[in-house]
Amino acid sequence: SQQGEEDPQALSIQEGENATMNCSYKTSINNLQWYRQNSGRGLVHLILIRSNEREKHSGRLRVTLDTSKKSSSLLITASRAADTASYFCATGDYNFNKFYFGSGTKLNVKP
Amino acid sequence: SAVISQKPSRDICQRGTSLTIQCQVDSQVTMMFWYRQQPGQSLTLIATANQGSEATYESGFVIDKFPISRPNLTFSTLTVSNMSPEDSSIYLCSVDAGRGTEAFFGQGTRLTVV
Numbered sequence A: 001s002q003q004g005e006e007d008p009q010a011l012s013i014q015e016g017e018n019a020t021m022n023c024s025y026k027t028s029i030n031n032l033q034w035y036r037q038n039s040g041r042g043l044v045h046l047i048l049i050r051s052n053e054r055e056k057h058s059g060r061l062r063v064t065l066d067t068s069k070k071s072s073s074l075l076i077t078a079s080r081a082a083d084t085a086s087y088f089c090a091t092g093d094y095n096f097n098k099f100y101f102g103s104g105t106k107l108n109v110k111p
Numbered sequence B: 001s002a003v004i005s006q007k008p009s010r011d012i013c014q015r016g017t018s019l020t021i022q023c024q025v026d027s028q029v030t031m032m033f034w035y036r037q038q039p040g041q042s043l044t045l046i047a048t049a050n051q052g053s054e055a056t057y058e059s060g061f062v063i064d065k066f067p068i069s070r071p072n073l074t075f076s077t078l079t080v081s082n083m084s085p086e087d088s089s090i091y092l093c094s095v096d097a098g099r100g101t102e103a104f105f106g107q108g109t110r111l112t113v114v
Helices: none
Strands: A005-007 A010-014 A019-024 A031-037 A043-050 A055-058 A061-066 A071-076 A085-092 A099-101 A105-110 B004-007 B010-013 B019-025 B031-037 B043-050 B068-072 B075-080 B089-096 B103-105 B109-113
Touching (some): A031 A061, A031 A071, A043 A061, A043 A071, A099 B043, B019 B089, B043 B075
Parallel strands (some): B010 B109
Antiparallel strands (some): A031 A085, A085 A099, B019 B075, B068 B075
């Protein structure tokens, strides 16, 4: 399976704190993406980082990618209660643009 | 971007029956993807559906159990056949925005088999 692993599996923090989630994957990739899922519903795309990029920012989100270690991290700064959700990394392969999802991190931000 | 409508949003079905899930996209797309998300788990790709050809199934998934139709560039169906309680999951339809870009997802179909 090409699915990656994420850690931690669950993270509980206070509002205002930063949350960091890590993702490791197994094969060469075209890009890596992070998604958010609220309450087991559809996924919302957060940010995409290409294999030739090392860091990317979008609002309160910062993503890093280390292709030599096959790992990525997602940092959410100044977290809010509304950030409570499950976060998944997904890797896109070169050939068919299929996505393989990591195991996910369940984030709980306490008000 | 793409807007994806999935039906039904949820269903409770008897074991041994089949359920067909519909996925409608508001634009023409080449490839559509079907995922399964078992309770508390991540998403697992079931198959890739191209218009005009047989779907391509991932390891562990077979056409007899999950037949897929793709009659045109905006629509696909996934059937979960001869259901058992182990099939209780969220099933999600997805399309890509083009090579190397983000994927868009429907809101999912929450299936419970009793």
